[in-house]
Amino acid sequence: MNGKQIWNYTYKGLAIALVLYVLIAGMFVQMPKNDIWGQTSRNLFYHVPMWFSMLAMMFISVFYSIKLLRELDPDRKRTINPLILDIQAREAAKVGVLFNILGLATGILWSRVTWNENIPSTEFAAWWNWDPIQVSALVALLIYGAYFLLRSSFSEAEQRGKISAVYNIFAAATLIPLFFIVPKLLEGLHPTSGGKGSFVMRGTGMTDEARLIFYPGILGFTFLGLWLFNLRHRAAQLHLKLADWIAEKQYQSEKN
Amino acid sequence: MNWLFARQSWFLQTQQQEWLFASDKVYVVLAVLLVIFLLVALYLVLTNKKLSELEQKFTELENKDA
Numbered sequence: 001m002n003g004k005q006i007w008n009y010t011y012k013g014l015a016i017a018l019v020l021y022v023l024i025a026g027m028f029v030q031m032p033k034n035d036i037w038g039q040t041s042r043n044l045f046y047h048v049p050m051w052f053s054m055l056a057m058m059f060i061s062v063f064y065s066i067k068l069l070r071e072l073d074p075d076r077k078r079t080i081n082p083l084i085l086d087i088q089a090r091e092a093a094k095v096g097v098l099f100n101i102l103g104l105a106t107g108i109l110w111s112r113v114t115w116n117e118n119i120p121s122t123e124f125a126a127w128w129n130w131d132p133i134q135v136s137a138l139v140a141l142l143i144y145g146a147y148f149l150l151r152s153s154f155s156e157a158e159q160r161g162k163i164s165a166v167y168n169i170f171a172a173a174t175l176i177p178l179f180f181i182v183p184k185l186l187e188g189l190h191p192t193s194g195g196k197g198s199f200v201m202r203g204t205g206m207t208d209e210a211r212l213i214f215y216p217g218i219l220g221f222t223f224l225g226l227w228l229f230n231l232r233h234r235a236a237q238l239h240l241k242l243a244d245w246i247a248e249k250q251y252q253s254e255k256n
Numbered sequence: 257m258n259w260l261f262a263r264q265s266w267f268l269q270t271q272q273q274e275w276l277f278a279s280d281k282v283y284v285v286l287a288v289l290l291v292i293f294l295l296v297a298l299y300l301v302l303t304n305k306k307l308s309e310l311e312q313k314f315t316e317l318e319n320k321d322a
Contacts (some may be wrong), residue, residue: 012304016297023293027286224296231303238310245318 008230011223018220022046025213030087032207043110044206045213048101055175056222057096057229058144062172063087065165070112072162084237086161089168090151091232095225097144104137115189131188134180143171 026045068085071078111129111146112121119126128134150167154160206214 019293019297020290023289025288027282186288224300227300227304231300231307234311235303235309238307238314241314245314 012227015220015223015227018216019224022049022213022217022220025199026217029209029213029230030207036061037114040110040113043106044210046118047103047106047110047216048214049217050099050106050216051179053221053225054096054099054103054140055179057092057099057173057225058172060226060229061089061092061096064092065168068161072158082161083157083240086157086165087236087240088233089161089165092229092237093144093168094232095229097141099221099225100141100144101136104134104141106133107137110154111189129189131190132183132186132188132193133179133188136182140175140178143174214256 022045026042029042031039031041048064064085068089070076071080071082071085078152101232108127111131111134112126116126121127147164151160151164154163183190203243
């Protein structure tokens, strides 16, 4: 077994073990008393890791986009098919978008049963708060929606890869102000808003016991995202290789 | 894990909020979450296995051609 195989088995096993641990332990650990959140503060273990996983996936995506642009440099000798790097960037962004949707959904449900508990379900305000992080998450979703729209507007594969890679770098750069700077400057519902606590929940009153679940949760969901990304890009690469192989066979048979 | 289950009695007595977590509904919620996650994990494991088989077959096909 080589190093890559060991890493594959390790992170996939850890993904299952850590998420199982977080699901079970998150339900039973003692949470600090809070009049607004009550027992729903346990959602912290499932909601916040979604954002960390999303950020991890988006930065993996931008890593492959940068690699793709370097590979397309005419002065460099190509070492890998740029289309494969494009597939990896696209699939990582797709998994990132999935985590963004899950993060938004868990956040909306959380606010529905806490701050918005007394608002009738038929009102928009029961489901949406215009909280800075909530808006940032929606903006990030729209930015990445535009990334996929942009991709679909090109028919030539290399051009599509090149332009969408450039866009992806700008899209990933916007995540830093959207998730790390804007919520710090504005007041909102989140305990970290308005500069009250750090992004990893320091200064928010989280207990040490809760941290023993929160941090493994971040790792567990990120590994789960990595696994999903691994499967998606491998399947897409196989599809690409098979299409090339069939095209070559047809070309050869026509030639003969 | 003892510290974890020692909290359980405290947890079930807590009546901070009359919603999902303040009663024995927690077991139902936990069971639903676990079933969903285990199905996701099963899907990932089976897809991984199938994909590895297909990759292997394709490599054999390419080798046969060469």
